[in-house]
Amino acid sequence: MSGREKTPQAKAARNHLVAACAVLAAVAMVGAAYAAVPLYFMFCRATGFAGTTQVATAAPALKGQRVLTVRLDANVAPGLPWSFEAETASVQLRTGATATVYFKVRNRVSRETAATAVYNVSPGVAGAYFDKISCFCFSEQHLGPDETAELPVVFFLDPRLEQDETLNGVQEITLSYTLFAALDSNRPVAAAPGIQNGESQR
Known part of the structure; x- marks a missing residue:
């Protein structure tokens, strides 16, 4: 057997390592996506973007x-x-x-x-x-x-x-x-907010 040939056990270990890396990368990408949402809104709030x-x-x-x-x-x-x-x-x-x-x-x-x-x-x-x-x-x-x-x-x-x-x-x-x-329309009715006698001021 050539020194470059891998045993079935080595190939299986390598495949498991690749699969684990792929799963970790996917989890990291999902986590980054969720983190990006609040960061995006914070950026928009701070700058008025969009x-x-x-x-x-x-x-x-x-x-x-x-x-x-x-x-x-x-x-x-x-x-x-x-x-x-x-x-x-x-x-x-x-x-x-x-x-x-x-x-x-x-x-x-x-x-x-x-x-x-x-x-x-x-x-x-x-x-x-x-x-x-x-x-x-x-x-x-x-x-x-x-x-x-x-x-x-x-x-x-x-x-x-x-x-x-x-x-x-x-x-x-x-x-x-x-x-x-709204996604949930089955909760009790909440009174809509109101301000009496509101007028524009200059």
Whole structure:
């Protein structure tokens, strides 16, 4: 037998080693994929990438100088039997000032259903300066049979927007929502959040 020839036992051991390496590589790839998701969202939150908005607890103390139009867009994905619309098409907002806008939803079927919202801002670069203080997109929304609700969004435009040269020629920003059917619609109905007498401030 040549020195280069391998015994059946050696071949089997080598095959087991290759299989083990393949399994470990697959596990590592899956783990990396799961880790990439929260890292991706953290990156989007930090940079406003892909129109991802920011989260804030309060508006800045000082207002800016620019006044922009914020347009409101509402969409419903296939499979969700809701109607969904903004109560106003747009608002004029000075940077640093807080605005409260409402979206009206209605469950059009005779059973409880639930939805979650996906959102973005365009142009995408504006997401880094679009700060939400309160939003229905932060939690799952439940509506009973034929129930309607007003869902508020409280937000402001960071005055630092004025220092970004890529936004110098931008006069309009669009805040867009799409509602999707939630995976679990069998939990008890939760009251939709509401803010009374919310008005845009300049």
